[in-house]
Amino acid sequence: MTSAYDEDLSLAIELADLADAASLARFRAVDLEVHTKPDRTPVTEADLTVERAIRDRLAQSRPDDGILGEEFGTAGDSTRQWIIDPIDGTSNFLRGVPVWGTLIALAVDGIPVVGVASSPAMGRRWWAAAGGGAWTDDASGEPRRISVSQVADLADASLSFQSLAQWRGAGYLDRLLQLSERVWRDRAYGDLWSYMLLAEGLIDITAEFDVKPYDLAALIPIVEEAGGRFTSVDGEPGPWHGSSLATNGRLHDAVLAALDGER
Template sequence: MYDAQREACLAAAQAGGKVLLGYFRKLDPATITEKTKNDMVSEADRAAETAIHAELDFRFPQYGFMGEEGGASGDTERRWIVDPLDGTLNFVQGFPHWCVSVALWDAEGPVVGCVLDPLREDCFLAVRGMGATWNGQPMHVSQQEGLDGAFLATGFAFQLGERWPTFNAALGRVFPRAKGIRRAGSAALDLAHVACGIFDGYFELGLKPWDLAAGALLVQEAGGVITDWNGGQGWFQSGNLVVGTRGVAQDLLETLEG
């Protein structure tokens, strides 16, 4: 089931990744602009999204499309949700931590999802109800039982604005209990790394649909838990995520709430 969609998702991510590899550490500074303060976009983002969109439109012209750079078009019930370059600031600075995120969503949620890390040749792929893989091998979240001693990922962007005090207070409560907390700058990769067991959990505020559309399915199909910061299922709408093994996610929720 969904074999054709899975192949399309993978092919599109690979097409975007190929484009990005051609630009990495070779960007013309004149092609880098700010969408809003400290929120970068480059020629690489746009070129990758064009390649991804073309691949998906060729295979499934009946599906809609939502991309970070080009916006939404077509069918809203079945549509691809794409971040052609998650970690743009990293990419622009030459920091080697960024990825491509491609997912198909329908009225029930995510159907297929791929997070591709071209530099490390890491491919994370999931299909609803059929599990998740890392470079073709089944993957699962870690066996960490709780927050104490957990290895966590998080994110905080300049765009947090007035939400920063809320996040900062929550971070202060989590910090003493975790083994380590990393902020690497790519939400999609953070989710993929929870799904494969590198991280035990993850929390962030204010993500956009394209940041989490593929990674959320990876986590779900790898046996992980996703909620919003209230413990509900409004995470896609709010962009506020608590993610991890069952025990880590539960402990995170309680700790974030104070």
């Protein structure tokens, strides 16, 4: 399928290639440099290297577009903004756990329309552009279109909740526990992996708190083009509200009601 954003998607995939090469070169390196940011989260030299590489390439290819990145903030003022998380899952990266990746999005007027999630240590990549479907590459290396599940009852649903600490800190732990009693299965897969499992139809619900736009923007087109629905926990669209709820669409209203305290 074609999309009005095919050229932007091609560039995003090129950026993901650059990112994968830079990040994999330092994955499990014994001399990896790690620092603590003011918010007490870790940042590695690989985070910085990846974001610099992406920004340099965008400066050449899209000099008039804006950029929002986790490590170097906002640059430019445009209705078109590239949103970058150089390594989503930095804690996994620095511990040698392969569940991490680079997230690259293009938002137009604040709405994410292109998303690439690339996880080189797992050998996987997912991508989407508005109107063009959601895709991944499987073991054969051939693109494969993906779609969410058709589960329509919470009792049959698989839920990923990211971490108990997030839910406790947001004051929602009791509602999570109540929701977990209503679903078939609950796990904490974490980071981009939960959303990609959802987009492939392998789980049905994922939600988290204490998230920034660069944690979510690339995931939104992939989930939505796969047929899912993506909002905040309060039902607001977009990556700007500090929380996320992604579902296969059929379950979304029921989960929103459960998290609002309704039974």
